[in-house]
Every structure is written in C-alpha cells, then in structure tokens.
Amino acid sequence: MDKIEKTDAEWRAELDEAAYRVTRQHGTERAFSHPGFPKEAGTFHCVCCGAPLFDQEDKFESGCGWPSFTAPVSPEAVEESEDRSHFMLRTEVHCPRCAAHLGHVFPDGPRDRGGLRYCINGVALTFDPKD
Known part of the structure; x- marks a missing residue:
C-alpha cells in the first residue's frame, strides 16, 4: 500500500x-x-485515505461512547505507537497509509x-456496506 503524504492545507x-482535528x-x-x-x-475505512480498517463483524458495544472493535481487518490495517499525552501511557492506533490518528487500543x-x-x-x- 502506497503511503499518502499531503500538506496541512490539503488535509x-x-x-x-x-x-481534521481528530x-x-x-x-x-x-x-x-x-x-x-x-x-x-460492511467495512469501516479511514476518512482521510479510504484504507480499510475494521469490519462490522468485529464491532461491539463497549459502553465507552466510541465505536469499539475487537480487531482490525488485518494485522497490517493499523499501526500502533506509544502515547504519553494527558499524563497517561496508552497505545495509539493510526492508519499506516496516511498516518491519521484513529484512537487507542486497550486490553x-x-x-x-x-x-x-x-x-x-x-x-x-x-x-462501506457489503454488497
């Protein structure tokens, strides 16, 4: 998958x-x-680049207030990095194609x-609904 790089103005x-803010x-x-x-x-895609990220079959109601999934569509569909913002240590999830911040993963x-x-x-x- 080709990486997508754009200027801040383009985004x-x-x-x-x-x-944009998220x-x-x-x-x-x-x-x-x-x-x-x-x-x-169906499949949930990155709003920035359209890369497939999560399948509806893996979505569940966690009660946290944000869409929750048990796994991405494939191990390569998301990348993770350490997030130490807000005085916490969390694992950030982002799109490997365009580096969009998506959210976090918790155990x-x-x-x-x-x-x-x-x-x-x-x-x-x-x-994208399944046909």
Whole structure:
C-alpha cells in the first residue's frame, strides 16, 4: 500500500473540522457524540485515505461512547505507537497509509474475542456496506 503524504492545507481542504482535528491533530471527539453507526455488514475505512480498517463483524458495544472493535481487518490495517499525552501511557492506533490518528487500543475487550478494545473516533471512519 502506497503511503499518502499531503500538506496541512490539503488535509484542511479535504476534511471537515472535526475529522481534521481528530485525525491530523490527534484530537478526540466527545464520547457518545457520533450516534447512528450502521448495523449492516460492511467495512469501516479511514476518512482521510479510504484504507480499510475494521469490519462490522468485529464491532461491539463497549459502553465507552466510541465505536469499539475487537480487531482490525488485518494485522497490517493499523499501526500502533506509544502515547504519553494527558499524563497517561496508552497505545495509539493510526492508519499506516496516511498516518491519521484513529484512537487507542486497550486490553479490556471481550476475552472470548482476543481481549482487545480498539476504541476509535467515529469521525475518523467512513462505512462501506457489503454488497
């Protein structure tokens, strides 16, 4: 997969304010502020570059206020890095194609599905229903 690099001005022109703040400036949308996620089969993609990230089959209701997934569509679909912001140590999740900040992964997901919770900002995702 080819890497996508754009200037800050190009990202600002392509993304709405919330998506830009989250994906390019490592922001976080307010919990429970992105309602109405689709329930049908399909794939969630990066809002910045369209790379496939998560499958609907791996989405679950965690009660945390952000879309949660047990795994990405493939091990290569997301990259992780250490995040020491806000006086915490967390694992950041970002898109390997365009470096968009997506959210964080935590070890408190469903044990029967691997034990991970990918807590992803809704504004960082688009949805493509399965045909």
